[in-house]
Amino acid sequence: MSLLITNIKELLQVRATTSLPLRGEAMNEVPSIKNAFLLTTNGRITAYGAMENIPENYRDYEIIDGSDYLIGPGYVDSHTHLVFAATREKEFQDRINGLTYEEIATRGGGILNSAAKLAGMNEDELFKDALTRLELLNSLGTTTVEIKSGYGLSLQAELKMLRVIKRLKQETNLHIKATFLGAHAIPMAYKNDRKVYIDLIINEMLPAINKDQLADYIDVFCEKNYFTVDEMLQIITAGKSYGLKAKVHVNQFNVIGAVTAAVKVDSVSVDHLEVMNPEDYNALAGSNTIATALPSCSFFLGIPYAPVTDMISRNIAVALATDFNPGSTPSGNMNYVFSLACIKMGMTVEQAYNALTINASHAIELQDEVGSITVGKRADLVFYKDIDSLATIPYHFGHSTIHKVMINGKFK
Numbered sequence: 001m002s003l004l005i006t007n008i009k010e011l012l013q014v015r016a017t018t019s020l021p022l023r024g025e026a027m028n029e030v031p032s033i034k035n036a037f038l039l040t041t042n043g044r045i046t047a048y049g050a051m052e053n054i055p056e057n058y059r060d061y062e063i064i065d066g067s068d069y070l071i072g073p074g075y076v077d078s079h080t081h082l083v084f085a086a087t088r089e090k091e092f093q094d095r096i097n098g099l100t101y102e103e104i105a106t107r108g109g110g111i112l113n114s115a116a117k118l119a120g121m122n123e124d125e126l127f128k129d130a131l132t133r134l135e136l137l138n139s140l141g142t143t144t145v146e147i148k149s150g151y152g153l154s155l156q157a158e159l160k161m162l163r164v165i166k167r168l169k170q171e172t173n174l175h176i177k178a179t180f181l182g183a184h185a186i187p188m189a190y191k192n193d194r195k196v197y198i199d200l201i202i203n204e205m206l207p208a209i210n211k212d213q214l215a216d217y218i219d220v221f222c223e224k225n226y227f228t229v230d231e232m233l234q235i236i237t238a239g240k241s242y243g244l245k246a247k248v249h250v251n252q253f254n255v256i257g258a259v260t261a262a263v264k265v266d267s268v269s270v271d272h273l274e275v276m277n278p279e280d281y282n283a284l285a286g287s288n289t290i291a292t293a294l295p296s297c298s299f300f301l302g303i304p305y306a307p308v309t310d311m312i313s314r315n316i317a318v319a320l321a322t323d324f325n326p327g328s329t330p331s332g333n334m335n336y337v338f339s340l341a342c343i344k345m346g347m348t349v350e351q352a353y354n355a356l357t358i359n360a361s362h363a364i365e366l367q368d369e370v371g372s373i374t375v376g377k378r379a380d381l382v383f384y385k386d387i388d389s390l391a392t393i394p395y396h397f398g399h400s401t402i403h404k405v406m407i408n409g410k411f412k
């Protein structure tokens with residue numbers, strides 16, 4: 001089954017090869033073709049080019065007219081917590097009234113609040129709500145998503161979350177990666193015995209997850225009042241023994257040496273990075289670890305934005321993601337992340353777009369499948385309407401310029 005899109009106003013992010021993430025100056029270029037065609041066959045991109053070079057026999061394919069559209073690859077959201085039981089607008093109001101995220105968490109709010117709600121929710125309902133959120137994200141241009149557990153914090157509830165993610169993988173056509181985040185917070189019951197909870201993660205949760213192949217990655221929230229650097233390393237090492245590579249939450253509020261430690265054990269990505277010191281930059285520069293910034297979390301919590309331009313100038317590979325979750329980022333809109341990256345973090349339009357697409361695909365090791373218009377990759381396409389340039393997407397902050405989204409060569 002083939003589909004030909006003709007007369008595309010501009011085809012964005014066309015790349016012959018994407019085996020390495022973009023760094024430094026290369027982040028400033030988004031290769032594109034004006035007045036282009038694109039052919040999909042059986043859900044894959046099979047050819048593209050300028051209209052003047054379109055082969056004569058292509059006229060026989062089913063044709064869509066692309067003259068109204070800028071077309072680019074689907075967004076890759078490499079960091080979300082989109083399976084959750086309830087929103088937390090009460091905490092939002094508490095923050096408006098002057099409490100900090102950390103103060104709310106110390107009073108039993110935050111992650112533990114979400115875990116209490118999730119414990120009481122049945123798996124089908126959890127799935128249904130997550131599916132609705134996923135469909136919303138998809139309409140906003142996201143076609144590939146990483147989803148974390150971490151609101152379970154018990155063997156049964158972590159497995160429940162991961163089964164929901166597995167079902168989302170099976171019952172939707174989005175590309176999904178699952179991350180086990182049992183080390184998201186120490187449950188109240190283990191407050192004075194944290195070692196017992198860490199042992200539970202390592203000796204009970206991980207083997208059960210491995211048995212049913214429920215996770216692709218392992219994550220730890222390495223932060224004051226959550227997990228120490230040594231605990232993170234212990235958990236990453238245990239994950240590795242089951243074939244799970246690490247993607248970790250580090251440097252959200254405090255610098256505690258987590259970046260250097262995570263890079264040393266070959267983490268695929270380190271995420272957040274709102275606060276950085278020279279040692280962190282040095283560890284990341286020259287490593288293969290992707291630095292993932294989450295500007296809508298900074299926006300929502302009113303905390304510093306990750307200093308991404310300093311990272312780019314040091315040749316660190318930067319990606320952008322939403323961090324969609326009920327506590328720190330109740331939004332999964334990559335278009336808004338695009339705007340914030342430009343407006344608040346000083347990224348150029350090209351740097352931000354590369355961070356949302358191709359570098360994000362590297363942050364979940366799907367660079368051979370998604371993140372660019374490349375022959376052989378999935379035909380996951382975003383159709384932007386009534387705009388003339390890439391810059392118009394972040395310019396319309398808070399709006400969506402997206403008219404339709406294709407996954408595997410098919411519209412919804």
Ligand code: NIG
Nearest residue numbers: 110111221249323325327328
């Ligand atoms: O990435 N920082 C840790 N985890 C989430 C927030 C979780 C929550 O507040 O529910 C984050 O911001």
Ligand code: FE
Nearest residue numbers: 079081249323
């Ligand atoms: Fe997160």
